[in-house]
Amino acid sequence: MNLEWWIAPWRSEANVWLVVSAFFVALACALPGVFLILRRMALAGDAISHSVLPGIVVAFLFTGSLDSPLLVAGAAASGLIVMLVIEGLHRGAGIREDAATGIAFTAFFAIGVLLLKSYAGKVDLDPDCVLFGSLETAVHGEQWMLAGLAVPRVAASGVLASAGVSLFLALGFPALLISSFDAGHARTAGFRPGVMNVLLMAMVAVVVVVAFQAVGAILAVALLILPGATGLLCAKRVRGVLAVAVAHAAFSSVAGLYLAVALNCNVAAAIVLAGAAAFTGAWLFGPMDGLCLRRKKN
Amino acid sequence: MIAWIPTALESALLAALLLGLCCGSLGAFVVVRRMALTGDMLSHAVLPGIVAGIVWNGSRNPMLVLATALVAGMAGTGVMHALQRTTRLKPDAALGIVLSVFFAAGIALISMRQPSGVQAYLYGQFAAVDPRDLMMLAGVTLLTLTVIAGLFRVLHVSSFDAGFARLLGYPVAWIERLFFFLLAAAIVVAMQAVGVVLVSAMLIAPAAAAQRLSRKFGRVVLLSCLLGAAGAVGGVAVSNMRAGLSTGPMIALSVTAVFFVVTLVSPIDGLVVKTWRHRAMRRRIERENGLKAVFRALEKDGFRHDAVPLVALAMQGGSTLPAAAKRVRGLVARGDAIWTGGRSGVLLTAAGRRRAEEVVRNHRLWERYLTERADYAPDHVHDDAERVEHWIDEDKVRRLEETLDFPEKDPHGRPIPAVGRDGKESAE
Amino acid sequence: MSAPALETHDLSVSYRHQPVLYGVDVAVPPGRLVGILGPNGAGKSTMLKAVMGVVKPAAGWVKIFGEPLEKSLRRVGYVPQRESVDWDFPVTVEDVALMGTYGSLGWFRRPGKAEKMKAHAALEKVGMLPFADRQIGELSGGQQQRVFLARALAQEADLYLMDEPFAGVDAATERAIVDLLREMRDRGKTVLVVHHDLHTAERYFDMLMMLNLRLVAFGNTEDVFTSELLDKTYGGRLTLLSEIAARAARETKS
Numbered sequence: 001m002n003l004e005w006w007i008a009p010w011r012s013e014a015n016v017w018l019v020v021s022a023f024f025v026a027l028a029c030a031l032p033g034v035f036l037i038l039r040r041m042a043l044a045g046d047a048i049s050h051s052v053l054p055g056i057v058v059a060f061l062f063t064g065s066l067d068s069p070l071l072v073a074g075a076a077a078s079g080l081i082v083m084l085v086i087e088g089l090h091r092g093a094g095i096r097e098d099a100a101t102g103i104a105f106t107a108f109f110a111i112g113v114l115l116l117k118s119y120a121g122k123v124d125l126d127p128d129c130v131l132f133g134s135l136e137t138a139v140h141g142e143q144w145m146l147a148g149l150a151v152p153r154v155a156a157s158g159v160l161a162s163a164g165v166s167l168f169l170a171l172g173f174p175a176l177l178i179s180s181f182d183a184g185h186a187r188t189a190g191f192r193p194g195v196m197n198v199l200l201m202a203m204v205a206v207v208v209v210v211a212f213q214a215v216g217a218i219l220a221v222a223l224l225i226l227p228g229a230t231g232l233l234c235a236k237r238v239r240g241v242l243a244v245a246v247a248h249a250a251f252s253s254v255a256g257l258y259l260a261v262a263l264n265c266n267v268a269a270a271i272v273l274a275g276a277a278a279f280t281g282a283w284l285f286g287p288m289d290g291l292c293l294r295r296k297k298n
Numbered sequence: 299m300i301a302w303i304p305t306a307l308e309s310a311l312l313a314a315l316l317l318g319l320c321c322g323s324l325g326a327f328v329v330v331r332r333m334a335l336t337g338d339m340l341s342h343a344v345l346p347g348i349v350a351g352i353v354w355n356g357s358r359n360p361m362l363v364l365a366t367a368l369v370a371g372m373a374g375t376g377v378m379h380a381l382q383r384t385t386r387l388k389p390d391a392a393l394g395i396v397l398s399v400f401f402a403a404g405i406a407l408i409s410m411r412q413p414s415g416v417q418a419y420l421y422g423q424f425a426a427v428d429p430r431d432l433m434m435l436a437g438v439t440l441l442t443l444t445v446i447a448g449l450f451r452v453l454h455v456s457s458f459d460a461g462f463a464r465l466l467g468y469p470v471a472w473i474e475r476l477f478f479f480l481l482a483a484a485i486v487v488a489m490q491a492v493g494v495v496l497v498s499a500m501l502i503a504p505a506a507a508a509q510r511l512s513r514k515f516g517r518v519v520l521l522s523c524l525l526g527a528a529g530a531v532g533g534v535a536v537s538n539m540r541a542g543l544s545t546g547p548m549i550a551l552s553v554t555a556v557f558f559v560v561t562l563v564s565p566i567d568g569l570v571v572k573t574w575r576h577r578a579m580r581r582r583i584e585r586e587n588g589l590k591a592v593f594r595a596l597e598k599d600g601f602r603h604d605a606v607p608l609v610a611l612a613m614q615g616g617s618t619l620p621a622a623a624k625r626v627r628g629l630v631a632r633g634d635a636i637w638t639g640g641r642s643g644v645l646l647t648a649a650g651r652r653r654a655e656e657v658v659r660n661h662r663l664w665e666r667y668l669t670e671r672a673d674y675a676p677d678h679v680h681d682d683a684e685r686v687e688h689w690i691d692e693d694k695v696r697r698l699e700e701t702l703d704f705p706e707k708d709p710h711g712r713p714i715p716a717v718g719r720d721g722k723e724s725a726e
Numbered sequence: 727m728s729a730p731a732l733e734t735h736d737l738s739v740s741y742r743h744q745p746v747l748y749g750v751d752v753a754v755p756p757g758r759l760v761g762i763l764g765p766n767g768a769g770k771s772t773m774l775k776a777v778m779g780v781v782k783p784a785a786g787w788v789k790i791f792g793e794p795l796e797k798s799l800r801r802v803g804y805v806p807q808r809e810s811v812d813w814d815f816p817v818t819v820e821d822v823a824l825m826g827t828y829g830s831l832g833w834f835r836r837p838g839k840a841e842k843m844k845a846h847a848a849l850e851k852v853g854m855l856p857f858a859d860r861q862i863g864e865l866s867g868g869q870q871q872r873v874f875l876a877r878a879l880a881q882e883a884d885l886y887l888m889d890e891p892f893a894g895v896d897a898a899t900e901r902a903i904v905d906l907l908r909e910m911r912d913r914g915k916t917v918l919v920v921h922h923d924l925h926t927a928e929r930y931f932d933m934l935m936m937l938n939l940r941l942v943a944f945g946n947t948e949d950v951f952t953s954e955l956l957d958k959t960y961g962g963r964l965t966l967l968s969e970i971a972a973r974a975a976r977e978t979k980s
């Protein structure tokens with residue numbers, strides 16, 4: 001492959017936006033995802049990503065637009081409700097947590113699919129989006145004018161979500177760190193681990209809505225978990241893990257584009273596969289648990 | 299042989315029935331093993347295998363698809379275990395990674411080769427279930443039920459306690475593989491009907507519901523089958539009533555609805571039963587506290603009278619006169635007491651008197667036990683005895699009496715009433 | 727007379743409808759080094775967790791320096807049981823010690839130079855400063871225990887709760903920890919230590935709290951470290967107490 005092959009994709013403005021959108025969406029997911037992993041709540045991310053669907057569809061039926069902030073609100077609401085249902089089934093009815101999670105999020109997802117199909121005529125939400133999104137069409141879709149630049153909506157919402165998440169982390173980092181590491185100690189230090197938990201879940205619900213339109217419910221799980229998992233295998237401090245996660249998001253979006261071009265396949269899937277490759281690299285050569293390094297040590 | 303060509307509805311109903319039986323029976327094991335989310339992982343991880351199988355042989359040969367799906371499922375499980383073994387990642391993260399990355403691989407393959415027929419596995423298409431799929435489904439269901447029935451004890455033991463199963467000499471590794479094979483096969487056939495995400499509902503909801511109906515595992519498996527079949531068939535029936543209600547999500551919702559209904563009305567610990575029990579308990583405690591108050595008032599008076607005036611009762615209970623009157627009305631209505639008029643007051647019937655003595659005995663016996671055996675200070679035991687006195691049954695009373703060598707006084711020097719020594723059980 | 731460092735009244739805790747602690751009344755005077763003794767499952771760790779408010783008591787209350795729990799939480803320092811810590815968590819020794827100062831910083835302020843010095847001083851004290859840059863999973867058991875002690879020191883609390891700080895540590899570390907605890911006591915701190923080595927309990931602690939579902943005894947070590955009370959503490963559960971208490975807890979909860 002010559003130099004031209006590497007440069008060609010960037011000649012198309014759409015591809016540039018594709019990478020920009022993918023990066024910011026991935027970034028918005030990666031940062032809260034790190035804390036999901038640290039708290040052993042990766043599967044709560046899975047549950048939320050599926051259960052935002054009815055919220056999105058209902059909000060869409062009311063507003064008739066995919067841009068409305070109500071969409072985010074509706075999705076966040078249904079994401080939080082599903083967490084409450086899981087908690088209620090677990091604590092109140094004594095159902096084991098894994099079973100409660102499985103029952104609750106599949107039910108929400110089923111309601112979402114049912115609504116989507118029942119109102120198929122009125123909704124131009126493509127059912128395919130639900131499972132694997134379509135970054136390509138999103139980039140070509142609606143655009144916002146920002147400072148004289150036509151920005152695809154998906155990129156703009158990715159930037160907004162990333163900014164929001166970064167602000168949240170910048171302000172709440174100590175509280176989030178201490179309550180993730182040792183909830184008992186966080187309590188005695190005057191922090192409220194329960195509050196931090198709810199805030200984190202709300203944040204995950206918001207970023208999942210953004211990711212939903214770009215990569216769909218299931219691949220959003222990869223965007224949440226892969227960067228943090230890669231970071232965990234590379235860094236010994238949370239700041240380092242966050243930095244690696246950001247790098248991972250950047251790498252996945254750029255490498256994802258090349259992979260999509262090379263294989264001529266769905267970009268969202270390509271981004272996840274590129275991210276998986278980076279993760280595998282960390283698994284083999286990462287400074288923390290790297291399989292190859294370990295062999296050398298022994 | 300008569301060629302029976304089922305109508306679309308008939309084949310949908312038949313498929314739902316088989317699916318319910320198959321997923322329900324396996325689901326019972328999945329839930330007791332806490333593998334609910336592993337099932338979810340498997341349904342996503344088999345996707346690249348399914349796509350590869352379809353691409354390989356354009357005619358969508360179900361056996362081939364099943365075989366390649368199994369390979370992908372095994373690979374996914376292997377990667378998950380490897381991640382858990384060799385890295386610091388916790389099981390939840392390992393599971394999430396395998397689930398989403400394998401799914402992404404499947405999506406990438408689909409978008410590259412655009413095979414036809416893969417849609418059914420993603421979203422579930424009941425309408426697309428053809429006789430070949432039905433045969434496949436029937437085969438998997440039959441195999442599953444046969445294996446579970448034949449190896450029930452072995453599967454049961456190794457699900458609850460693999461270590462013990464190994465000691466018994468069971469080939470646990472092979473049993474695990476067999477179970478995994480059946481589960482993956484069931485997931486692949488169920489995906490065609492309800493789609494990749496909602497398979498989990500079919501596996502988990504009926505089993506979790508069955509667990510609320512019985513504590514015996516054999517019955518749980520049976521009930522899980524039945525509830526799964528009923529839920530799935532109900533879902534098909536409902537979706538058939540109105541156009542636009544797609545069958546897959548309707549089935550998932552239907553089994554979930556079964557779960558919620560069972561959780562509400564289960565005779566073991568359903569919310570309805572719990573609420574009813576709770577109210578009965580509160581009525582009982584109210585009755586016993588009323589009886590106790592009357593007894594204490596009688597005792598204060600040195601048992602010189604048989605009846606207690608309302609004022610004395612109110613003073614004893616530290617309550618207002620109307621509250622005391624309400625209490626008395628409750629006792630009279632239940633036949634525990636007789637109202638003999640304003641001056642003499644309330645008179646306990648034999649049954650009421652007996653229960654009153656029992657409660658006071660329980661209270662004082664417990665106080666005595668706490669101070670004598672459990673190192674509590676005498677001024678700290680009253681509040682606890684107020685709570686516990688309602689929950690000491692006759693057997694515990696005997697044991698308390700024996701432990702304390704049939705005491706006659708409580709730590710405060712008040713007599714412990716002697717009741718029930720005539721061997722008759724109290725009327726509760 | 728100042729308020730007790732820790733006072734509980736009728737403190738009962740149930741876990742899954744099984745009573746773990748039952749009706750514990752205790753008042754710990756300030757400035758003592760107190761050992762909590764009892765067999766496995768006697769509620770020792772639960773006692774600490776109930777004091778911190780991590781588990782909700784089924785009945786009773788807790789006061790710390792005469793004030794309700796919520797008001798005085800920041801005066802409480804905590805050293806968790808080793809098994810409950812995620813040693814793979816990406817934090818360094820310095821990070822953990824620094825977390826001790828977070829309580830005084832509030833929600834939004836970041837640790838600055840003063841906090842760093844405090845954390846370093848605490849690490850120095852436990853001899854862990856040379857390891858400040860290590861991830862906590864790379865340390866030995868004794869070193870890990872010292873790191874959490876440093877965090878507690880940096881917190882500058884008045885009441886310390888320590889869940890088995892001697893578990894899995896070498897003899898040298900154990901001696902160092904004891905010296906440190908005594909020094910803290912001499913500076914007026916109150917230290918509660920869950921302990922299960924009877925051989926050393928008598929030497930280490932000023933006072934002993936003996937638990938076995940209920941409070942068997944609490945008092946000066948020389949008064950309560952008797953074979954009779956030890957027999958009572960370790961002589962198995964009072965089956966009637968736990969059975970009847972379990973029934974009451976189960977029925978009144980649901």
